[in-house]
Amino acid sequence: MSTNDDTAYDIEFFWDPVCPFAWITSRWVEDVAAQTGMRVDWRFISLRLLNKDKDYATEFPPAYEHGHTAGLRFLRVAAAVRSELGRDPMAALVTAYGESYWDADHADRHDVHAALSSPAHAHAVLRAAGVDERFAEALDDTSWDAALDAETQLALERTGRDVGTPIITFNRADGTALSFFGPVISRIPSPDDAVPLWEAVTALASFPGFAEMKRSLREVPQLRITGAIGDEPAFEDWTGGHRRGHLASDRAEPES
Numbered sequence: 157m158s159t160n161d162d163t164a165y166d167i168e169f170f171w172d173p174v175c176p177f178a179w180i181t182s183r184w185v186e187d188v189a190a191q192t193g194m195r196v197d198w199r200f201i202s203l204r205l206l207n208k209d210k211d212y213a214t215e216f217p218p219a220y221e222h223g224h225t226a227g228l229r230f231l232r233v234a235a236a237v238r239s240e241l242g243r244d245p246m247a248a249l250v251t252a253y254g255e256s257y258w259d260a261d262h263a264d265r266h267d268v269h270a271a272l273s274s275p276a277h278a279h280a281v282l283r284a285a286g287v288d289e290r291f292a293e294a295l296d297d298t299s300w301d302a303a304l305d306a307e308t309q310l311a312l313e314r315t316g317r318d319v320g321t322p323i324i325t326f327n328r329a330d331g332t333a334l335s336f337f338g339p340v341i342s343r344i345p346s347p348d349d350a351v352p353l354w355e356a357v358t359a360l361a362s363f364p365g366f367a368e369m370k371r372s373l374r375e376v377p378q379l380r381i382t383g384a385i386g387d388e389p390a391f392e393d394w395t396g397g398h399r400r401g402h403l404a405s406d407r408a409e410p411e412s
Contacts (some may be wrong), residue, residue: 157243158182158277163194164191164329165195165196165327166194166195166196166326167185167194167195167196167197167324167325167326167327168196168197168199168324168325168327169181169185169196169197169198169199169322169323169324170199170200170201170307170308170311170321170322170323170324170325171198171199171201171250171308171321172200172201172202172203172224172227172231172232172321172322173226173227173231173234173237173253173254173257174223174224174226174227174257174272175203175205175227175320175321175322175374176258176377176379177321177322177338177340177341177342177377177384178321178322178377178378179254179257179321179379180259180341180342180343180344180378181322181324181339181341182250182254182322183254184341184344184353184354185324185343185349187344187345187350188351188354189349191347191351192351194353196247197243197244197246198243198247198249198250199311200231200234200235200294200304200308201307201308201311201321201322201323202224202227202228202231202304202308203224203228203321204221204224204225204227204228204356205228205301205305205308206252206308206312207224210258211339212224213293219269220305221277221300222270223269223271223272225273226270226272226273227273228301228304229273229278229296230253230272230273230278230281230295231300232294232295232296232297232298232300232301232304233249233278233282233291233292233295233302234246234249235245235294235300235303235304236291236293236294237287237291237298241287243286245286245287246285248285248287249259249281249282249285251285251289252281252282252285253281253282255284256268256277256281256284257272257381258379259379259380259381260380260381261380261381262380262381262382262383263330264382265382265383268381270297273295275292275295278291278292278295279292284331285396295379298366307362309317309376311323311335313334314333315335315337316336319408320337321335321337322337322338323335323336324336324338325336326358326361326386328362330383334358334361335363338374339353340374340390341377342374342375342377343375343377343378344375347374348401372381372393372394373391373392373394373396374391374392374395375389375390375391375392376389376390376391376392
């Protein structure tokens with residue numbers, strides 16, 4: 157198990173702040189932890205570092221490079237906080253960053269995205285989390301990148317490389333640990349559904365031969381900033397980590 161000051165963690169959650177699915181899953185895990193008393197170690201995975209060898213211009217939709225870079229910038233801040241203050245402030249940082257972005261009004265989404273991990277945004281997140289705002293100085297401090305890359309690689313070593321975020325390690329009472337990408341969920345489960353879903357997911361993960369359950373057709377993430385919250389959510393098809401049709405190559409006319 158991961159430890160900090162001899163405190164054991166039941167769950168290790170590898171988090172990139174700009175992944176909508178990591179945010180939704182983190183809210184579910186927070187609820188599960190509150191209901192069960194399990195402890196969560198909020199760890200780091202950087203989508204920007206994970207994709208450092210890819211060509212963003214051709215392999216990702218527009219705005220992904222800005223978003224992934226914004227995630228890396230704030231993870232530097234989080235790494236600086238953890239290095240000096242320990243793991244205790246991490247949950248508040250996860251919550252504060254997510255609320256500042258994913259709970260923003262849909263009408264403001266372009267401005268909010270453009271300002272992600274700017275100094276003003278980082279100061280606001282730190283203030284909301286109750287953490288000293290001086291840590292915003294780490295936004296451009298690339299000396300943190302080696303540690304962030306190492307933690308990203310650790311997560312990938314546990315699951316294999318053909319994954320995204322979130323990655324969760326379940327540290328079981330018998331001393332064994334199980335790691336999986338996901339679950340990728342498009343809405344935050346209700347309090348009544350949270351623990352049964354957790355039990356179902358960990359039961360699947362515990363089966364030695366279980367590797368994957370997936371569908372590309374999924375709900376639009378139920379987030380305020382997407383404007384998609386409703387009783388009858390829209391569905392979209394995903395491929396290669398992005399919505400189908402969002403790359404120029406997706407929209408290209410097939411050769412005759």
